Amino acid sequence: MKKVLVATEKPFAPAAIAQIKKIVDEAGFELALLEKYSSADELKSAVADASALIVRSDKVTADVVDAAKELGIVVRAGAGYDNLDMEACSAKNIVAMNTPGQNSNAVAELAFGMMVFQARNHFNGTAGTELRGKKIGIHAYGNVGLYVAKVAKGFGMHVYAFDPFVDDAKIKADGITPLSSVEELYSTCQYVSLHIPANDKTKKSINKELLSKMPEGGVLVNTARKEVIDEDGIVALMEERKDFAYISDISPDNKAVFEEKFPGRFFFTPKKMGAQTSEANINAGVAAANQIVRFFKDGDETFRVNK
Structure with a gap:
């Protein structure tokens, strides 16, 4: 069974997690959550057996990618994706995506x-x-x-x-x-x-x-x-x-x-707040989950941002 990890220092709203879980469950996948974590080591440990990863502004560094032994796809729930190490993802044939338009x-x-x-x-x-x-x-x-x-x-x-x-x-x-x-x-x-x-x-x-x-x-x-x-x-x-x-x-x-x-x-603004609305929070998370399902089920790479 494929494991989808949602790793967010700043968690999605409960309503977003509920919809993400529904999408993942219906696809026959397993959902795992890592929320409010405080160190990169926690993320590296959690991602070790994940097939897919959803993040927000969390840093997916080369070390994180190296720790992800089963990872096939990482989706940044949002438009910008400079928090993803493109070179490291490409080197391990990991598809990196964003969710343009949701925020x-x-x-x-x-x-x-x-x-x-x-x-x-x-x-x-x-x-x-x-x-x-x-x-x-x-x-x-x-x-x-x-x-x-x-x-x-x-x-x-x-x-x-x-x-x-x-x-x-x-x-x-x-x-x-x-x-x-x-x-x-x-x-x-x-x-x-x-x-x-x-x-x-x-x-x-x-x-x-x-x-x-x-x-x-x-x-x-x-x-x-x-x-x-x-x-x-x-x-x-x-x-x-x-x-x-x-x-x-x-x-x-x-x-x-x-x-x-x-x-x-x-x-x-006191912090980056462009996507800080209830609607955007839900939209981006749900889009990320749907893109992961389509990737594994149909090979859909529409929103891929790396080569």
């Missing part, structure tokens, strides 16, 4: 919650500004970008997008204006919503030179990864431009500098 609406709603909060001066009683009529640029037009675009149109914003991996015709079909370069996106839009992954090409790519192109009153909205931000560069920009604001779904390493120098011009 997208939650992330998009958070982005707009932060935007409204910043535009209205953190609700401090002073007059703020409105989003309606403003230009918003979507940097990377994937699942989250699509939801951000939909919400932005509801706010009455002018929506632009840049993504070299998405055909302009697709972006236009959604009623969005495609732009030809990242520089054009940043120079056109007062708001930029960032959705690029963190990899060797993108790390620290959002830098002072790029951000300085944004119009007056520029606001960078980051629900991606902090690694894509040149944190020293954004501090240097904000020292020069008193009109610029930075809002992010994760605190930068130099958060103390923002608190000292830029009060009212930034907002950082």
Whole structure:
């Protein structure tokens, strides 16, 4: 019997676990849970005889992969998968997947919650500004970008997008204006919503030179990864431009500098919260379980992210 291990330092909601168990049971598999664990050794021990692994933001390192003697598939319940060691998985012929789209609406709603909060001066009683009529640029037009675009149109914003991996015709079909370069996106839009992954090409790519192109009153909205931000560069920009604001779904390493120098011009969530809704929690876990069943039953590798 195949064993599906759900290993989560931050557990899924009980409702999600109940649905995951139902899917696994109906497939004739065994479900095992490792929740609120405190060391990598616990994970390595639990995964030793697992056929499949579901994680959230948990680190699946080369050591964990090496300990997983029976593992055929690991699924990151969420969109980002930089917590999975791709090279180690591929070396052992382990299929690595994510669950794209399951958290997208939650992330998009958070982005707009932060935007409204910043535009209205953190609700401090002073007059703020409105989003309606403003230009918003979507940097990377994937699942989250699509939801951000939909919400932005509801706010009455002018929506632009840049993504070299998405055909302009697709972006236009959604009623969005495609732009030809990242520089054009940043120079056109007062708001930029960032959705690029963190990899060797993108790390620290959002830098002072790029951000300085944004119009007056520029606001960078980051629900991606902090690694894509040149944190020293954004501090240097904000020292020069008193009109610029930075809002992010994760605190930068130099958060103390923002608190000292830029009060009212930034907002950082206390932890990464884009997927922290009841609905997203359930959706991602259920999708992961279904993908594992389809993989073992039908050989379906639709959402594979490694080679």
